Amino acid sequence: MLNRREFVRAAAAGAAMFSRVGDALAAAAKYDLIIKGGRVIDPSLRVDAILDVAIAGGRIAAVESNIADDAVETLDARGKIVVPGLLDIHTHAARIKDGPALCLADGVTGFVDAGSQGADRIDDPIAIAKAAPQAARVLINIGRAGILPEGDTMDITRADVGAARAAVAKNRDVVAGVKARLSRDVAGANDYEVLRRAQEVVASFNLPVMIHMGQTVSPLPRLFELLKPGDIVTHMFAPPPNSIIDENGRILPEVLAARRRGVWFDVGNGRTGHLRWDIVERVMRAGFWPDTFSTDWTPEGRTAQVFDFPNVMSKFLDFGMTLDQVIARATVNASRVFEVFRDRGTLNVGAPADVAVLELRQGSFEFVDNFGNNRTGRQRLFPSGTVLGGKRVPSRA
């Protein structure tokens, strides 16, 4: 996987770093917007330097130092960090009408709603995703009634392959995969069969399945048998029973094998049962780092534990990751997981002009896991501004 990443990065950098779209365009057009003087960090281009980002026609037009040309508008980013727009692959932003706009104000220029609804009410999140200002996709919950307090698929007849398949077929433009929530309080002893059915749904569409792991009835190795390349494991830091790491601090061989065959591992911060600091510590120490970060955003999470995507990213600055490594997991890495994000997560010239401006503050910050444990960090990223398709977006109130 590292090799694939290195290759893509090198290719992107070689093709267009610091170059302009073309002399003709540059001569004809003043820029629409220049983001001036920020510390530009773009792992896809291996850039970390004080630079200006010029935007024209909704696309990145130049990333250079001291761009002197005129622009209709200038955004002063001195003292700030300028990164590609953030891509959040596990949210529930399509659960409420203003979810997409709230996430956008936090710098999230692309999101996936992961299983808020099943076949019966899939039209609701689809309507919200379609109306979203940013790139948005929906994973359909294999449980046809969506997320239920009594457990989505505790009644196995709710994992209705025919209903899910019909819903995917009807909404091929917005549905980007199937979500299978497998915890014991969601699927009970049906976990294996639920996942098998989820794979049956996507088989003819060539789409991924995202599994919600942690506290399952079935052992993880048995469930992982059913994962194919391109599938996503979310809540990778879930505590036992059935963590990805054993009592001796070893990542399970089946987990390593899954990553080797192209299964992605995602954080899925959330609020209940998914993230515990001691597990994060041990998994990070074992060198099994997340491919992607995600918030598992909900309106409730906005005021507790999750807050915003930059806050979730910040938690990992305290586990040995550099700023560049943290940003990669919220941008370029996520762009590889879902087709819709393929040309995003980068400030490469010609890419859609989706940019997040962040502020890195030093101090003392409390981060809380899903079990009420606090950790104090010395740094925290705050959302400071968003540019979507070249246009400035109002910041978080």
Ligand SMILES: [Zn+2]
């Ligand atoms: Zn979720």
